[in-house]
Amino acid sequence: MLEGMGFRVRRAPLLEAGRHRWWSAGTPTEIAGEFNALLRDPEVRAIIAHDGGQTALGYLDLIDFEAIAADPKPILGYSDISLLHLVLYARTGLVGFHADVATRGLGGYWQSAPAARRAELEKLYSTLLTGDEAIGALPATPSWECWRAGRTEGRLIGGVINRIALVQATSFALPLACFDGAVLFWEEAGGQASHVWSYLQVLRHSGILDRISGMVVGVPDAIHGLGTTDARDASPTLSEMVLDVLGDRDIPVLGNVEFGHAGPNLPMPVGIRVGLDAHRRTLSLLEPAVRPLPTTGPVG
DSSP states (O other): OTGGGTOEEOOOHHHHHTOOBTTBSSOHHHHHHHHHHHHHOTTOOBEEOSOOOSOGGGTGGGOOHHHHHHSOOOEEEOTTHHHHHHHHHHHHOOOOEEOOOIIIIIIIIHHHSOHHHHHHHHHHHHHHHHOSSOOEEOOOOTTOEEEEOOEEEEEEEEEEHHHHHHHTTSTTOOOGGGGTTOEEEEEOBSSBHHHHHHHHHHHHHTTHHHHOSEEEEEOOBSOBTOOOSOTTOOSOOHHHHHHHHHTTOOOOEEEEESOSSSSOOOOEETTSEEEEETTTTEEEEOSOOSSOOOTTSEEO
């Protein structure tokens, strides 16, 4: 898929080795060593995660942040990688892409997507990675829902909601000022609806919800206990839970946007300015996401 888009692809050594250590490909030291080597390699112009998992918290303190500052390169991935995006943005200003991983996304969901949608995503990813102009409105679908009307502009900040809550409990937490006027995006996969409600309450208690200017919610995946629009269903829908926790915070909320674990991902570049109009169901990228990438450089 990536080669068809014009990129040269190089597999990382741990991926090639196919090793397993508990639930990961190696120890935190091994993974950090490989990651830092990719960051320092001038030939590598982008890094795409093979998968998510439960690993990033183990090597945050081993990352070479100076290498990122010296040679910023886009990093793509979601799930556990969304925690990495938040930390790297807070520490270095790097714009990371909450976007599809190599196997489940590019090698999975993209392959089963309709040809027109796949072509749309290929053009979008390629333009974001190699272009020097703002994309404008992301391609919307009829599934997008206005949960609370309104318009705003702000920095796009977010990821998997449990990872947002987790990183804020560490010394790598984003300063609360990062959320001032931000458009918070989040998604979740697995677990219970009550867990999502609890994570939202964590964001409320931490002061994040008082600072943001808008919210974009992805497509939920395998969350048990979510209600439906059937009036006989007593369980809360995702929109009901979000609005319950937001209370009287009058900010625009756009829901069911195609990012997360449930299918092909629209790329969500962490840290760039976006425009949100929930009533019109639009989300626009207002500035370029990366320094222009030559398509001849390898993607690790």
